[in-house]
Amino acid sequence: MKNSSLLLVCYALIFLSCSTEKSENTLTKQEIEAGWELLFDGKTTNNWKTFNGGAVTGWKVINGELHNSGIGADHGGDIISKKQYTNFELYLEWKVTPESNSGVFYHVQEGLTDVIYESGPEYQLIDDKGLPTELEGWQHSGANYGMNPPQNAKVKPVDEWNTTRIIVKGPHVEHWLNGTKVVEYELWTDQWLQNKAASKWAEVPDYGMAKSGHIGLQDHGGLTMFRNIKIREL
Template sequence: MKINTYKNMKYLVYLILIAFSYGMAGCAPKDTAINTLTKKEVEEGWELLFDGKSLENWKTFNGGKVTGWEIVDGVLNNSGVGSDHGGDIISKKEFQDFELYMEWKVSPESNSGIFFHVQEGIVNAIYESGPEYQLIDDKGWPTELKDSQYSGANYDMHAPQEAEVVPIDEWNKTRLIVKGPHVEHWLNGKKVVEYELWSDEWYELKENSKWKEREHYGMAKKGHIGLQDHGGLTMFRNIKIREL
């Protein structure tokens, strides 16, 4: 097996930065606790999809118990082994109209995605069903990206506008709002994508995308939330949702 020394060194440096950040987190004041809801959030109807301790709200796509994912100091890590679609996970509960919030970061040259309205049993891969909010190492990806492949994109459909990711060792903040056909992608406090499912524009974009032959892609009006295990380490925390 050919070893990419440069990439391995980048990954090692990144792990050192992560270890340092975990150490600093241990010194943080209690009011910065992750994976918790404030009293106001509870009153507004928010619920945690991840409490930092267990994966009881999640299952493997088209499968059962989650395998390969780890919880490290309250942070959910995908397998990070470099296998393509090694074990995507979905929420056990289905959602129709909702606001989803989470924080995430990727390791160098890694990418993942957040899916919604995911359906099981009718497709073999999560991306053949639910639309994808793209997560990727924008600045360090080794090959040229299409506009619709940058973080915050509706993958291969809508390119993010004026999107800015934070430095790779910091946490990005994502909001995904779905209400009927209306969808908004927010990244670090800025709305970067907005579209209408099943509109003429949406069908035209689908016809000219990799989803052209995927009849079930984006067609469901309700479904699971999904997180992708796509190759390389991606980390998630503060995953919360409220139904609209």
């Protein structure tokens, strides 16, 4: 009798553990009630399109992960969300292969430029330690690329998943990396305009000026993998 009771307790604990474990690329009831929506369902690229183009090509969905094409014959280019956002909180998980380089964009507008990084600001994703050349501060993971270097950023090894949060509310922007706020800035202020004038965007008038737009994922160099991409409007 005692052994039977013990077995029942063990089965109950196993069932509870399985029932409370959150699956990848899904939303909990609490997240749905809080307004979160999935941008990637783990199976398709239905919520995405090619920047300045049509259907997504080159990118692959493998074991519930969204892989960019990297460098090769099937290079697909950057992709953007079909929906546009103004104020939002974006969450995603990512990892890169050695010497890879990618990014996450927001407030992207099509038709203004041929390259996505001249439209919306970029949250940088990169193999911080594996590249053969030394990086500038604003090139490290978590940076507002070309503008603001991350502070106290701790990137995980290339074979482990990192977590990213981008919060945009009016002009206020925050970059979070693995639970730490690493960048904070105010768009369109005198200080931001001064920083822009002193950066590689000095001759790019449309950079960062839109107040709403698409979320973008970069297909730049090497392989980057994404999962659990979700967003809620603020």
